[in-house]
Amino acid sequence: MTYKGYTRLQLIRGATSSPWTTNFRHLLPFPKKWMKRFTVRDPVIKSVKPKDRIKYWNVVPGDQIRLLGDSSNRLHEVLSINKISNRVFVKGAVVSSGVQQKLVSNKNYHYSRCQLFLGNYELPKPGSTEPRLTPVFAKRLGTTSPFWNPFLRRFEWQRFATSTYPRLPDSVGEKLPIAWPQPARANIPDPSSYDALHDVVAKVTYQLPKIDPRPGARLPDVSEDAFLASVVNPHLRDSLDESAPVEPFLHKELSNPHSKAKKLRRFKEYKLHTKELLKQILVQEMKRSDNPKEARTIAMFRWRAQLKAEREEKKKMRWKHKAEVANLERKAARKVRKEQQQRRLLTELSLKEAPNQFIPKDV
Template sequence: MSRLRAAREHAATTKSTLTRDFKHLLSPTKLHGYASSVLVREPRPGVRQQDRIKHWNIVPGDKVRIINGPYADKNTVREVASVNKLTNKVYIKGLPGKGRRATGAHLKPEHYSNLQLLVGKYEVPSTSGAPAIENVWATRLSSSKPFFIRKHGVWVWNRYAAATSVALPSSDTAVDVPARKNRIRIPWPSTKKEAKTPKPGSYDTLPEDALAITWSPIHPSTPPFFNPQPRQTPGVNDLEEAEADPYLDANAPIEHFLAAELSNPHSRTKKQKRWQERLAAQAALKEEFVKREMQRARRTGPGTELGGRRITPRESRRIGTWKWQNALVKMKAEERQRKWVARGGEEARKRRQERSARKLRRQAERLQTLVLAKEKNQVVPKSA
């Protein structure tokens, strides 16, 4: 396989169990943006547009077995690592990989038709007469009508085992799907990922150390902040008195009542808190503008400034959002003006204006009091 073809297959491989669109069914000239601009051609010869699978019932995380091919083994349960919807290929964990890494798209692919999906473990009759618990596989799959969840932007449907390796009674309890013989619903694999807790290093703080209470607040009425004894050695400087007085300790901790005043106001935590408060205030202001426009839309009717046209809720929401944006621009301008005044910008502008006025006044005075000295090259015109 060439590097270009391998790159195309790797870009079209997905590990997600969700179906957000059906762009893999588009023609090769319309696949722009699906994976890369390089993927505008067919990923592999022989996989035509009409041969691609639309509703994938085998997704990453499912348990399957291989029934055809060189790795066929009907007694081994394997797990799906990823799928390629452009080539109808499924990558199985546990098979020898193609490259140095045996993960993801580097695993050995198998065709969709060579796999059977595991339905579950059921009690099946055995030759000895006693029921035995065995794996039941779906030999034919079916699905319900897909529907789109706009909130999450995904297509969902239910998958069923229309035929199994061992005949089982129907367990279909869906309301919108009619009961069918040997139609068993197969749940989708769980997409929850286990949180990996890294091992603490030499520079990490253990949880018990972080939660340990190592400081207790000091009240001002307790030493070393309060000295009930008057000064016994007048004339001695403070350093000598601190060394002689047991109630005064230079290494004493700072009282907790000054923590807010002495803390850094520009710390990341405080800046983030102010940013969150500002976003919350903007969101509340937007809701207020939209609510006001919604109330105004309910009062509109014939004879208003809109020429008798009634405002729809969607239009009123857009108008409220537009007014809110203009209000934000005005508020930002006012905030810049306030900061400019607080920095002394207005006083500086007045000083510049006064300096310019003094300069012009001095220039006018110099012109008014200008006296030319008598020199040889000066000639007084004669009167006519």
């Protein structure tokens, strides 16, 4: 079901692992009945009001964050985000249940609890001048004006931290840029004995045919049937001229039969065929009848009936498969041979003289 450009399937698949903003469909409202669960297997759908949803997300998959209220300052990697419920899914969250601790892959937190990790900086200890590595987080974020990138088809903007925790001594009034997470490059394994090397694939093996380049020169004489026969039968290749330009014969096999130009050509040929057929039937009916109106009516009836019969015949031809037709013909011929054999056996049947045999008098 679609509701103002939004579907229930998109609502169920609200969590995304893409860091880019390509549209604002998550800001659209949807009916409340989509969130109702009819069975236990139905997914649990959570949502916030459309006015409370975030338009431009600055916490995206691949970022490292910490959670407000977490005294351990443990870093979490963002796995995915749900723009419908403003929730951030983290990777490898640990949840303590009593004495045991278990790993939960779908643990999520609200967007407002997330602080971006800026890096480790050397800051002096409280009450001491000795520096130590301290993790620094973005306390307040700022962004540039978003703009649409028509080449990448997405919205882009730059994000920066206007306030940090703990505060950096040399960054008062400065904007610390925060880089977007870069996608991991695919690890391409080394080629094995089953893979083709790049040099083998890039090697040019095509050879141009040896023809006379002068304008108006005669091309070598070769037929399409001879070329196709040489492809199937290797012993015929000796009689074929190798310098003949046989590549044009492949245009029928390599060209798309469903292209727009070929469809238009077939349509024009069909229209021309229908006009010629109507003209022939009309001439025949004019010769048979003296009433032109009646002859035209009969001609139109015959014309429509013949066109319908042609369409039905084409439809039946499409239904038939060549292998299936050959199989049916083989079965029919076998059935005929079997009937002929049975008739021959009955005709040549002869009974030996034995007791308890009765021959009718009529015979």
